[in-house]
Amino acid sequence: MAEAAAKLPPIEQLYNPNSQEYMNDPVPQCLALAKRGKLVWYEPWQAWIMTRMPDIMDCWKHEPLSSDFYDWEFAPKRPPEDQWSNFERAMIGHSLLADHGHHRLVRRVTAPAFSRNVVDAIQRKIEPDVKRLFDELGEPESFDYIDMIANHIPFISITRMVGIPEKYWPDIKQVILTFTETWNPTISEEQRESARQDSNRAILIIKEVIAERRNAPQQDDFLSTLLKIEAENEGFEEGDIITLILALIGAGADTTLVAQQWSVYALLKNKDQVATALATPDAFSNAFSEINRWGVSSKMGFARYAPQDMELLGQKLRKGVMVLMMPHLKDYDPEYYDDPKTFDAQRVFNPDVLFGYGPRYCIGAALAKRQLYLTISELFKRFPDVELAEEPERDASDHNAIVFKRLLLKTNVAGASN
Numbered sequence: 001m002a003e004a005a006a007k008l009p010p011i012e013q014l015y016n017p018n019s020q021e022y023m024n025d026p027v028p029q030c031l032a033l034a035k036r037g038k039l040v041w042y043e044p045w046q047a048w049i050m051t052r053m054p055d056i057m058d059c060w061k062h063e064p065l066s067s068d069f070y071d072w073e074f075a076p077k078r079p080p081e082d083q084w085s086n087f088e089r090a091m092i093g094h095s096l097l098a099d100h101g102h103h104r105l106v107r108r109v110t111a112p113a114f115s116r117n118v119v120d121a122i123q124r125k126i127e128p129d130v131k132r133l134f135d136e137l138g139e140p141e142s143f144d145y146i147d148m149i150a151n152h153i154p155f156i157s158i159t160r161m162v163g164i165p166e167k168y169w170p171d172i173k174q175v176i177l178t179f180t181e182t183w184n185p186t187i188s189e190e191q192r193e194s195a196r197q198d199s200n201r202a203i204l205i206i207k208e209v210i211a212e213r214r215n216a217p218q219q220d221d222f223l224s225t226l227l228k229i230e231a232e233n234e235g236f237e238e239g240d241i242i243t244l245i246l247a248l249i250g251a252g253a254d255t256t257l258v259a260q261q262w263s264v265y266a267l268l269k270n271k272d273q274v275a276t277a278l279a280t281p282d283a284f285s286n287a288f289s290e291i292n293r294w295g296v297s298s299k300m301g302f303a304r305y306a307p308q309d310m311e312l313l314g315q316k317l318r319k320g321v322m323v324l325m326m327p328h329l330k331d332y333d334p335e336y337y338d339d340p341k342t343f344d345a346q347r348v349f350n351p352d353v354l355f356g357y358g359p360r361y362c363i364g365a366a367l368a369k370r371q372l373y374l375t376i377s378e379l380f381k382r383f384p385d386v387e388l389a390e391e392p393e394r395d396a397s398d399h400n401a402i403v404f405k406r407l408l409l410k411t412n413v414a415g416a417s418n
């Protein structure tokens, strides 16, 4: 058995998410990786890859590993406390990045800020912005969906969700673009520092908005709800609110952009499913899981770090080593899904783990699905005969997901302008 394993080619020869082959069709590589074992050492990333769903679910649920990027063995060193800027004050020890105990407290007490009423109120605020985007687009013969629509949605959702007044929008726009660079290990130190400065400016704005909202709370408003929670819960303070907002920016911007692209692409490739997928928000919610399964856009999975030297799934892990959980490896595995090549908007997912599971289940799931439903429904309302104008070229530059360089759509509207 050990002899047979020794004869296998190194996994990096079979699996390389940065390769052209992966970008064009990730499925064979994902299946090959999953076959290799439960926990596979991936030399190029100096990381273990967790491949099997029961182990991933267990890790999500019981959290034997850390989610804090600063626990990674190669993370930039934290400056000493007397040199902290607002960025470190917001990022270290607060909210979602803190130890599991504080994280759970934050998730428990902040749940009302993500309740149905608040999400409904946010949706009402986002809807006119989405309609305005399509009004500005007009009725062209063709257009790039990414440039004209998708690129604007993360900014609209985050600013409307948090309730950032329009006077601050030009300043906050930059941080929404660069925030994830503050912990991106693949870019230069200068670029990371510049992103940190953007975040510092954003924190000042968030503090101003918080001060304004303290003076004038609003009904069913996300920030006003958080301020009420702060007043009622010891251990949850303004720093937690700021970190939470930064986390929403960090976790909500890129994911939304990728989701927009793949939703439109998948539905236009499977036009017979559009009516079913968009029949109701709930129908779309299920269809969105199928869009993601069918598309397999993920390159990395979800990172965790060994909090100490430890043993996991029969392997010895050194302190600080990265473990990547990859639930997307199952997406074309016939053991998980019948007829995996077929797009079925009504496919049953049990369990549905697109938004994670357990204590770190996606905070923005309801908002993400609503905002996608709103935008994609508007697209098909305005252009019922819309189709892909070309097979979009895939873009290798995103380190986390397979995305498109552009998504050129033909509207097929009679009398359309150029």
Ligand code: HEM
Binding pocket: 096, 107, 247, 248, 249, 251, 252, 253, 255, 256, 259, 302, 303, 353, 354, 355, 356, 357, 359, 360, 361, 362, 363, 364, 365, 367, 368, 369
């Ligand atoms: C559009 C598609 C989205 C998908 C597929 C998605 C998926 C996920 C997943 C799988 C996790 C768990 C990650 C892990 O275990 O490491 C997660 C966490 C999270 N998501 Fe999302 N997400 C999306 C959009 C959003 C949006 C729009 C927001 C904010 C408005 C958001 C905010 C968050 C936050 C803050 C966390 C961390 C929760 C915690 O650590 O307690 N996500 N998301």
